[in-house]
Each structure stands twice: as structure tokens, then as C-alpha cells.
Amino acid sequence: MRVYLAAAAALLLQRADALTFPKFELRKPPPAPAPAPQKKLSLFGPTIRKAQIADLEPLAETRLQASPFAAGYAIASRKEAGEKLSDLFCRGIEKGDTVCYLAMENDDIIGSCDVTVRKRLGRGLPKHAYLKNLFVDEAYRRRGIGGKLVAACAEEARRWDVCTLALEVENDNDQAARLYERLGFEEKASLASFESLWRFETFFYGRSILWKANDGVRSSRGAWF
Ligand SMILES: CC(C)(COP(=O)(O)OP(=O)(O)OC[C@H]1O[C@@H](n2cnc3c(N)ncnc32)[C@H](O)[C@@H]1OP(=O)(O)O)[C@@H](O)C(=O)NCCC(=O)NCCS
Numbered sequence: 001m002r003v004y005l006a007a008a009a010a011l012l013l014q015r016a017d018a019l020t021f022p023k024f025e026l027r028k029p030p031p032a033p034a035p036a037p038q039k040k041l042s043l044f045g046p047t048i049r050k051a052q053i054a055d056l057e058p059l060a061e062t063r064l065q066a067s068p069f070a071a072g073y074a075i076a077s078r079k080e081a082g083e084k085l086s087d088l089f090c091r092g093i094e095k096g097d098t099v100c101y102l103a104m105e106n107d108d109i110i111g112s113c114d115v116t117v118r119k120r121l122g123r124g125l126p127k128h129a130y131l132k133n134l135f136v137d138e139a140y141r142r143r144g145i146g147g148k149l150v151a152a153c154a155e156e157a158r159r160w161d162v163c164t165l166a167l168e169v170e171n172d173n174d175q176a177a178r179l180y181e182r183l184g185f186e187e188k189a190s191l192a193s194f195e196s197l198w199r200f201e202t203f204f205y206g207r208s209i210l211w212k213a214n215d216g217v218r219s220s221r222g223a224w225f
Pocket residue numbers: 133134135136137140141142143144145146147148168169170173175176178179182
């Protein structure tokens with residue numbers, strides 16, 4: 001018996017190379033895209049102003065270029081996406097429960113952010129202001145424009161009867177998360193977003209809900225949670 005075992009072991013050792021598993025080589029990540037060349041700002045910097053219906057077309061184009069997959073646009077054609085955006089935008093502005101701020105440089109939209117009133121972000125959460133669609137053109141980033149857009153939206157929300165300003169940020173979006181933290185937002189909850197179901201890579205990361213008390217508002221609605 002021992003002889004057989006020794007022979008089998010010797011045979012195995014001889015064929016050890018045949019038993020090793022093929023090596024898996026991790027595929028190298030694709031090289032990061034070159035950063036967009038920075039553009040100069042005019043002397044007084046961009047103007048931050050409220051969007052009007054007339055801004056819709058250039059705004060839709062900017063947003064589609066920035067994030068064609070946002071808000072379910074991926075399932076729509078470019079034309080449908082534009083129509084969907086117009087519909088939401090006009091309805092929100094007419095009803096007065098959505099405001100969009102633009103950063104304008106030489107008549108071009110170089111950034112935007114919306115704030116809207118939301119009844120619910122989950123079970124039992126009170127009416128609150130919700131920030132969304134913050135975006136700054138890559139060529140103008142890291143010059144305080146994102147911060148100014150969020151500040152303009154927060155100022156708008158102070159006029160509404162809401163106790164909280166909330167937003168969602170993807171867990172791997174460090175740049176945005178740092179900006180929100182600097183502006184006083186805190187993480188309140190984490191969730192695997194519904195949208196992330198079709199974006200496989202973010203399914204595992206999920207999103208965080210950040211919030212900030214709506215300074216200066218005396219709301220009868222109490223605090224979160
Ligand atoms: C997130 C985003 C809006 C930030 O816009 P931004 O204009 O670069 O924001 P700000 O300039 O106000 O702040 C960003 C950084 O620039 C720094 N900064 C601000 N003014 C500056 C200045 N004058 N000089 C140098 N740095 C400056 C800030 O301190 C901040 O640094 P930090 O990342 O270390 O905190 C932008 O990166 C973007 O559009 N990203 C893609 C869309 C997105 O992710 N949106 C958020 C969805 S939740």
C-alpha cells in the first residue's frame with residue numbers, strides 16, 4: 001500500500017505543473033481620461049442666476065452631454081430625453097416647487113443645480129428640500145462654482161417651510177462628497193439606489209443620503225427620523 005502511495009505521490013509531483021491552475025492576470029484599468037483643459041474665467045467670474053423657461057434648450061443639451069444616463073434617460077432616445085427633461089422642468093417651475101440655478105459664463109451654461117420640495121425620501125421622512133443635478137463643466141471645476149450653486153439653492157430653500165435640505169450622492173463620488181461635507185452636510189443614511197440596479201458597478205457602492213438642517217426655518221414638522 002505504502003509503495004502505491006509513494007508511487008502516486010511521485011507521479012503527482014512529476015505532473016505538478018499540469019495541476020497548477022492557470023494564472024489569472026488582472027486586466028489593467030483603462031488609462032484615466034486626460035483632464036479637460038482649464039478655461040479662464042472672466043474678470044468677475046460666472047454669474048449665478050435662476051433658470052427660466054427660455055434656458056431650457058441649452059440646459060437640456062448641457063445635461064444630456066454631462067450625464068446622458070441620469071434619471072432614466074438611458075432608456076429614452078435623445079429626443080425623448082429632451083422632452084422628458086422639458087416636461088419635468090416646466091412643470092416644476094410653473095408649480096413653483098422646483099428652482100434651478102445656473103452658472104453663466106459669456107452666455108454659456110457652465111454649471112447648474114436644482115432644488116425641489118419633496119414629500120418623502122423614505123418612510124416617515126417629513127417634507128424636505130432636495131438638491132439634485134449639481135454639475136459644473138470640467139473646464140471650470142475647483143474654482144468654487146459648485147459651492148456657489150449649492151449655496152444659492154440652500155438660500156432658496158430657506159424660504160420654504162421645510163426643516164431639512166437633503167441630497168443623495170454615490171458613495172464613490174469623493175469630489176462631490178467632500179464639497180457637501182465642507183458645506184455642512186452630514187451622512188444620514190445609506191441606500192442601494194433603485195437606479196443603481198441597472199448600473200451594475202454602483203450597485204455595490206450604493207448611495208448616501210446627506211442632510212443639513214435648513215438654517216433659520218421654524219418648521220412645525222420636526223426633525224428627521
Ligand atoms: C462635484 C462638482 C459639482 C464640484 O464642482 P466644483 O465647481 O469643482 O466645486 P467647488 O470648486 O466649489 O469645490 C470643489 C473643490 O475645489 C476647491 N476650490 C474651491 N474654490 C477653489 C479655488 N478658488 N481654488 C482652488 N480650489 C478651490 C474646493 O475646496 C473643493 O476642494 P475639495 O474637493 O478638496 O473639497 C463637480 O466636480 C462636478 O460637476 N462633478 C460631476 C457631477 C457630480 O458628480 N455632481 C454631484 C452629484 S451628487
